[in-house]
Amino acid sequence: MTYDVLIVGGGITGCMTAYRLSGYKLRVALAEAADDVAMGATKANSAIVHAGYDAVPGTLKAKFNVAGCAEMPELARLLDVPYKNCGSLVCAFSEEEMPVLQELIERGEKNGVPGLEIVSGERAREIEPTLSDNVYAALWAPTAGIVCPYELCIAAGEVAAQNGCDFYFDFPVERIKMAEGRLVAVSHGREIAARFVVNAAGVYAAELARASGEEDFPVDIIPRRGEYALLDKGKGPRVRRVVFACPSERGKGILVSPTVDGNVIVGPNAHRVDSGDDTSVTSEGLEEVFAGGKKLVPGVSSRDMITSFAGVRATPSTGDFYVKPSERIPGLLHLVGIESPGLASSPALSHAAVKLLGEMGLALEENPDAKMTRPPKIRFRLLRASEKNELIKRDPSYGRIVCRCETITEGEILDAIRRPLGARDLDMVKRRVRAGMGRCQGGFCSPRVAEILSKELGIPLGDVTKKGRGSEIVPRDSESDGELGG
Amino acid sequence: MADTPTINKKIIVIGGGPAGLAAALEAHRSGIEPDEILIIERDKELGGILNQCIHAGFGLHFFGEELTGPEYSGRFIEMVKEAGIGYLTGAMALGVSADREVTFVSPETGYVTAKAGAIVLAMGCRERTRGAIGIPGTRPQGVFTAGTAQRYVNIEGILPGRRIVILGSGDIGLIMARRLTLEGAKVLCVCEIMPYSSGLARNIAQCLNDFGIPLYLSHTVTEIRGKNRVEGVVISQVDENRKPIPGTERYIECDTLLLSVGLIPENELSRAAGVQLDDVTGGPIVDQYLQTSIPGVFACGNVLQVHDLVDYVTREAFSAGRSAANYVLGKAGLYDGARVIPTLPGEGLRYVVPQRIVIPENEPVGEVHLFYRSTATYRDVKVVVSAGGEVLRTLRRKIVTPGEMENCILTAEITEKLRAGAGELRVDIVRE
Ligand SMILES: Cc1cc2nc3c(=O)[nH]c(=O)nc-3n(C[C@H](O)[C@H](O)[C@H](O)COP(=O)(O)OP(=O)(O)OC[C@H]3O[C@@H](n4cnc5c(N)ncnc54)[C@H](O)[C@@H]3O)c2cc1C
Ligand SMILES: Cc1cc2nc3c(=O)[nH]c(=O)nc-3n(C[C@H](O)[C@H](O)[C@H](O)COP(=O)(O)OP(=O)(O)OC[C@H]3O[C@@H](n4cnc5c(N)ncnc54)[C@H](O)[C@@H]3O)c2cc1C
Numbered sequence: 014m015t016y017d018v019l020i021v022g023g024g025i026t027g028c029m030t031a032y033r034l035s036g037y038k039l040r041v042a043l044a045e046a047a048d049d050v051a052m053g054a055t056k057a058n059s060a061i062v063h064a065g066y067d068a069v070p071g072t073l074k075a076k077f078n079v080a081g082c083a084e085m086p087e088l089a090r091l092l093d094v095p096y097k098n099c100g101s102l103v104c105a106f107s108e109e110e111m112p113v114l115q116e117l118i119e120r121g122e123k124n125g126v127p128g129l130e131i132v133s134g135e136r137a138r139e140i141e142p143t144l145s146d147n148v149y150a151a152l153w154a155p156t157a158g159i160v161c162p163y164e165l166c167i168a169a170g171e172v173a174a175q176n177g178c179d180f181y182f183d184f185p186v187e188r189i190k191m192a193e194g195r196l197v198a199v200s201h202g203r204e205i206a207a208r209f210v211v212n213a214a215g216v217y218a219a220e221l222a223r224a225s226g227e228e229d230f231p232v233d234i235i236p237r238r239g240e241y242a243l244l245d246k247g248k249g250p251r252v253r254r255v256v257f258a259c260p261s262e263r264g265k266g267i268l269v270s271p272t273v274d275g276n277v278i279v280g281p282n283a284h285r286v287d288s289g290d291d292t293s294v295t296s297e298g299l300e301e302v303f304a305g306g307k308k309l310v311p312g313v314s315s316r317d318m319i320t321s322f323a324g325v326r327a328t329p330s331t332g333d334f335y336v337k338p339s340e341r342i343p344g345l346l347h348l349v350g351i352e353s354p355g356l357a358s359s360p361a362l363s364h365a366a367v368k369l370l371g372e373m374g375l376a377l378e379e380n381p382d383a384k385m386t387r388p389p390k391i392r393f394r395l396l397r398a399s400e401k402n403e404l405i406k407r408d409p410s411y412g413r414i415v416c417r418c419e420t421i422t423e424g425e426i427l428d429a430i431r432r433p434l435g436a437r438d439l440d441m442v443k444r445r446v447r448a449g450m451g452r453c454q455g456g457f458c459s460p461r462v463a464e465i466l467s468k469e470l471g472i473p474l475g476d477v478t479k480k481g482r483g484s485e486i487v488p489r490d491s492e493s494d495g496e497l498g499g
Numbered sequence: 500m501a502d503t504p505t506i507n508k509k510i511i512v513i514g515g516g517p518a519g520l521a522a523a524l525e526a527h528r529s530g531i532e533p534d535e536i537l538i539i540e541r542d543k544e545l546g547g548i549l550n551q552c553i554h555a556g557f558g559l560h561f562f563g564e565e566l567t568g569p570e571y572s573g574r575f576i577e578m579v580k581e582a583g584i585g586y587l588t589g590a591m592a593l594g595v596s597a598d599r600e601v602t603f604v605s606p607e608t609g610y611v612t613a614k615a616g617a618i619v620l621a622m623g624c625r626e627r628t629r630g631a632i633g634i635p636g637t638r639p640q641g642v643f644t645a646g647t648a649q650r651y652v653n654i655e656g657i658l659p660g661r662r663i664v665i666l667g668s669g670d671i672g673l674i675m676a677r678r679l680t681l682e683g684a685k686v687l688c689v690c691e692i693m694p695y696s697s698g699l700a701r702n703i704a705q706c707l708n709d710f711g712i713p714l715y716l717s718h719t720v721t722e723i724r725g726k727n728r729v730e731g732v733v734i735s736q737v738d739e740n741r742k743p744i745p746g747t748e749r750y751i752e753c754d755t756l757l758l759s760v761g762l763i764p765e766n767e768l769s770r771a772a773g774v775q776l777d778d779v780t781g782g783p784i785v786d787q788y789l790q791t792s793i794p795g796v797f798a799c800g801n802v803l804q805v806h807d808l809v810d811y812v813t814r815e816a817f818s819a820g821r822s823a824a825n826y827v828l829g830k831a832g833l834y835d836g837a838r839v840i841p842t843l844p845g846e847g848l849r850y851v852v853p854q855r856i857v858i859p860e861n862e863p864v865g866e867v868h869l870f871y872r873s874t875a876t877y878r879d880v881k882v883v884v885s886a887g888g889e890v891l892r893t894l895r896r897k898i899v900t901p902g903e904m905e906n907c908i909l910t911a912e913i914t915e916k917l918r919a920g921a922g923e924l925r926v927d928i929v930r931e
Contacts, residue, residue, distance in 0.1 A: 243630075247770075290726075292637070292638075293635070293636050293637045294635050294636065295635050296633070296635045296721070298635075299633060299635070315633065318630065318631070318633055319628075319630045319631060320629075320630035321630065321633060321635075322638065398503040398610050398612075399503075401604065401609070401610040402503070402504070402609040402610050405604070405606060405609045405610065406609065409606035409607070410606065411606075412589075412604050412605050412606035412607070412608075412609060412610075413589060413605070413606050414541065414591040414593075414604060417541070417591065418767075420593065452631075453625050453626075453628060454628040454629070454630045454631075455628075456625060456626050456628050456644045456646070456647060457625060459647065460647055460650050460651060460655070464655075473657075474655055474657055475657040475658075475659075478640065478727075479639070479640035479727075480639075480640065480727060481727065482727070483726075483727035483728055484639065484640035484641075484727040484728055485640070485728075486640070486651065486657065486659050487657050487658060487659060488641065488659075488660060488661055488728055488754045488755070490661075
């Protein structure tokens, strides 16, 4: 069978494009190297819907960021994903840094960002009381927001799947080849054919282009790791706005921000790494992160850290997103170098991708049967008492709390397993319903979630994985593959 | 909230582990009708953490014989059932308020608010995790807390690792070293960041030495490696300030890292209710009746302070249950003492529980049972309890270690002396 479109990469770029395409009468597929969507940069970033004053006027970054930021609230509503319009502050610590704020506000105005304002340190501390006394002035951007990035991606993927998009997991595409007027994605002997292919392979996108025969592909991807610390809810300062320092040539720098779930996140630093997979965290990195965070919000402390993680930026050598049809391979569309603000840009970037595919010859006929909203998720902890009781009467599994820190019920976990793109391992459950994301980090619930997964999937408990093949609870014996050594 | 079903109970006990069970029993024995008591337990069964501790070594002090964990808690579960004391399992307490309302949820009852005459907090403790101690590296499968591993092995019957490094020499870690070895796994070593073990001496002997498992003191894990599964860990020696010493790194190939790096009293509910907590113990600040800063709210067991021996948990819980009953029965005068004397950890001690002693106006102060832990290991010392310069009690100790909680009883006769004296009570370790 030949698909109309195959998307390579199930990050926010790929999934949002799949979501858009699933509204048309098309056969769409998505191939992802990992065992779930949102496994690359999309699951480990600052989660900020930037207002759009950072990007240089005239760039794709600027255009997509501002439009994406404007669309995000409505999109988050359609996809039932937590989003908060909390605003952001870029802080200057002295008169010397004022030109930076001035430049940002000018860029922002050119980019069409509404409501920007340079405020005094005092006013900044009214907007964000946890801010350091040393903040001299700040750029206030009221349209900035925060979103749950992996949930946004999972939701977009889920709706695409619900509209008939096929997902191929554990399918690392080695190259795209041309064959009889079609394109074929090859992965270790397996193939998927399509008329059009979208390259949304994140940090590996340039590599994929080259492996497919574009030796002279004009963009290099430089993997740059950013490390984060996540702080406990209800401890330390209650930061409500996104707080940045002035950007430098190394990027936007370390920030302090609330998350949509009520935690505080501190990070990221920026260091070049050899591999796009290197998401390890170092102790020097965490020290750097806390030092940077403390400068902005003195109350942040490593004592309140409940976990740390890292993401790898797909920094393009050209400085801007590369969104163009291939010059060599007809039918191949590149969405490459999607570093920050790739998340904020995703609503607009995906519109642009669809439009380009149309220009490349894809027939775009809207499908009246497609549903562009996600069936709402039950979030037990947010219901009113009477709603809780009605729900438990209807389905007692909502009366059984499995994750004590985040108050997640068995019913919610079952739903996450049974939905399209349902959870099949512990981390997938965690990203979908937050079981295991709280202060005890799964110490309490992971054996219980594993038990539920084992029952639902019909596999022995020891075979339940944390993150796909090779991460079983009972380690696989390399020789006997699964047989317990006696 | 008008739309929540509401029930009334004289005493609500949160947590059905050894502490909760004993508190409920004693409250009943002190005159509360069994159906006026409700134990709320989130697990499928009563018994608490002991249900997964299938090794022997419980109840030596209390029953005078060595029982396994389930046998020990089983005896109390029997007594609770025989007495007809009310309990719910599979029920999670989600909130406690300062006016003694408990909200809880279970599949059978739905989401319920219960008004209580008195509350006993007995939620136990949880294990500290990797995130909380910030071990760098990757985040693969195969990093478990010792308690989680214990649950997998003892309850689910699966072996979650073959080549294992254990970080932390707490009792659960030591016991798991033995258990996993007996199940056929290879425990490569136990690393302890402190220069001493926080576990009981008998466990080091019986769980490590008997199996030839090395214990590396002043060592910690400085990196975890592996993509999907742990492939190895780097261990390093640490200096006096617990900072890794560069150049001492050693890579150990393993598929599992077990963490036994401390227990945290589970006080989210207490904190939300406004109960004052002790930064050192992580538990509520209580007086000799085990009453917290909120009148009518009591605490016992691991939620109050992390215990090594369940026998003391039971004793502490009896006391809390009795106090809760007295409170409900209107003997509240006991607790509205005119004067409160703080108990202070002096030289060589980390903490003392109870943190305060109430001097009731028209009643004797009564017997007070003090619990404390030392800051380091001391040999041939005296533990001196004093008030306003006057020595109330002296105990000679061959050895005092942070791993073993110490205790001492002040008789009613001694505590009466506090009435006249001024100031505070303190406990010091004094070298001979
Ligand atoms: C530290 C950091 C902070 C950031 N902060 C923000 C922010 O606050 N706001 C914001 O807007 N943006 C931010 N970003 C940027 C944002 O996270 C990214 O732009 C966005 O997630 C990119 O999505 P993507 O789908 O292009 O890439 P990814 O999420 O990396 O997805 C690519 C996917 O492709 C898969 N893949 C790769 N190669 C292949 C192959 N050959 N075959 C099949 N599948 C393949 C990968 O497994 C992966 O799932 C940040 C990024 C980082 C790293
Ligand atoms: C692994 C391990 C090994 C030990 N080994 C020994 C030994 O060899 N010898 C010995 O004498 N002692 C030993 N101890 C010590 C002793 O067993 C414990 O101190 C004792 O079990 C503590 O009892 P507890 O009731 O305070 O806590 P727990 O037994 O932890 O009980 C607390 C209960 O409260 C419930 N709960 C918590 N929060 C809620 C809520 N919100 N709603 C409803 N229910 C809730 C929990 O599910 C749990 O059942 C060991 C302890 C551990 C952890």
